[in-house]
Amino acid sequence: MKIEIQEMTHTKGRLIFTDTDPSVVNAIRRTMMADVPKMAIENVEFHMGAIMDEGGKEFESISPLFDEIVAHRIGLLPIPTDLEAFVFKEKCTCNGEGCPSCTIMYSINKKGPCTVYSGDLEPLGDAKFKIKDDLIPIIKLADGQAILAYANAQLSTGKDHAKFSPVCGIGYKFGAKVTLDAAKCDHDELCMSVCPKEVFSKEGKKIVVAHPERCNLCMACVDACELKCVKVEENQNRIIFQYETDGSLTAKDLLTHALKMLEEKYTGFIEMVSSLQD
Numbered sequence: 001m002k003i004e005i006q007e008m009t010h011t012k013g014r015l016i017f018t019d020t021d022p023s024v025v026n027a028i029r030r031t032m033m034a035d036v037p038k039m040a041i042e043n044v045e046f047h048m049g050a051i052m053d054e055g056g057k058e059f060e061s062i063s064p065l066f067d068e069i070v071a072h073r074i075g076l077l078p079i080p081t082d083l084e085a086f087v088f089k090e091k092c093t094c095n096g097e098g099c100p101s102c103t104i105m106y107s108i109n110k111k112g113p114c115t116v117y118s119g120d121l122e123p124l125g126d127a128k129f130k131i132k133d134d135l136i137p138i139i140k141l142a143d144g145q146a147i148l149a150y151a152n153a154q155l156s157t158g159k160d161h162a163k164f165s166p167v168c169g170i171g172y173k174f175g176a177k178v179t180l181d182a183a184k185c186d187h188d189e190l191c192m193s194v195c196p197k198e199v200f201s202k203e204g205k206k207i208v209v210a211h212p213e214r215c216n217l218c219m220a221c222v223d224a225c226e227l228k229c230v231k232v233e234e235n236q237n238r239i240i241f242q243y244e245t246d247g248s249l250t251a252k253d254l255l256t257h258a259l260k261m262l263e264e265k266y267t268g269f270i271e272m273v274s275s276l277q278d
Contacts, residue, residue: 013251016175017239025172025239031258034158038166038248039079039086039104042156044071047148051111059111059146063139070147073138076163077118078246079104079153080129083257089154104129104153112141121151133247166249175238176215180207184229191221191230 001024007014017025046067051059063070085101092102105124110116119134141147158165178199180191187207192200196218201210221230245254 008251010250011245011247013241013243013255015241017172017241018237020239022172022239025241027262028241028255028258029170029172029243031262032167032170032243032254033165035261036166036249036254036257037081037083037088037155037157038164039081039153039155040161040163040248041075041077041079041106041151041153044074044149044151046070051146051148053111060144061148062145063141063147064145065139070139070149071151074108074121074149074151077121077131077136078133078248080132081155081166081248082128083155083249083253086155088156098152098154100125102154106151106153107149108151109148110141110146112145113143115140116147166245166254167243168246170243172239172241173217175235175240176212176217177233177235178209178212178215178221179231180209181229181231182206184227186227190224194220194224196220 001020002018004016004018005013006016044067047061049061051061053059086104087102089096089098089102092099094102106121107124108116108121110120116138117134118131118136118138120138121131123129139147156164180200185207187205189202189207192198192202192207197211197214197216199209199211199215200207200221202208215232217232217234219232222228222232243251243254245251249257
């Protein structure tokens with residue numbers, strides 16, 4: 001198996017797998033979605049009653065939405081995750097009580113009129129756990145309304161809830177093999193004009209397949225070519241794997257942890273099979 005990393009930014013990754021089977025790529029995809037853990041807010045506690053500001057003005061602890069809906073929105077925010085620093089709450093030495101080894105505490109205190117954003121959640125501790133995507137809107141408060149709440153984030157996986165899945169867009173597809181019969185082609189540029197990915201280009205008076213890696217198998221060029229000189233096929237030896245994180249983990253860290261988890265699973269399976277008696 002050969003792997004080519006075409007793109008690796010903070011939140012996006014694009015890899016090309018060759019000489020392998022789709023089941024291998026699918027195993028990586030499923031591990032990223034369901035097995036790699038991340039932090040997410042699990043509990044939100046709202047203050048009930050009047051809230052006073054520094055000037056003595058009284059605000060009512062209400063909002064246009066039910067507290068359950070506000071808590072749901074807060075729970076979906078991407079919490080920065082350090083997988084080396086935290087353990088699962090149920091496996092922590094605090095016996096699930098919640099401590100700095102398994103829990104991140106946040107507070108939010110806003111008074112209207114304003115829009116409450118994800119950046120308004122303040123970590124009660126290390127500032128590195130402040131939400132980096134700080135312009136995710138949560139709720140709008142009118143004059144006289146306020147929100148005072150405390151939330152705690154814990155580690156879990158996408159198997160338990162979608163909010164614990166670190167990916168928000170992931171998939172793979174076969175690459176494309178694009179061929180052009182130059183002897184039959186009249187070079188009228190029709191295939192160029194309908195191609196959304198600019199796979200074809202002009203060299204002198206001839207049309208050539210310049211960027212076959214861009215093809216998304218839409219078949220627009222095949223349908224447009226009346227002379228049937230364009231042929232597009234799936235290249236099952238070339239698998240394009242793309243994914244995007246929600247920002248809680250970097251694309252590199254997500255891929256690294258997924259591969260480590262797969263390696264551990266395969267190693268454990270090999271040991272289990274080897275221990276069987278003939």
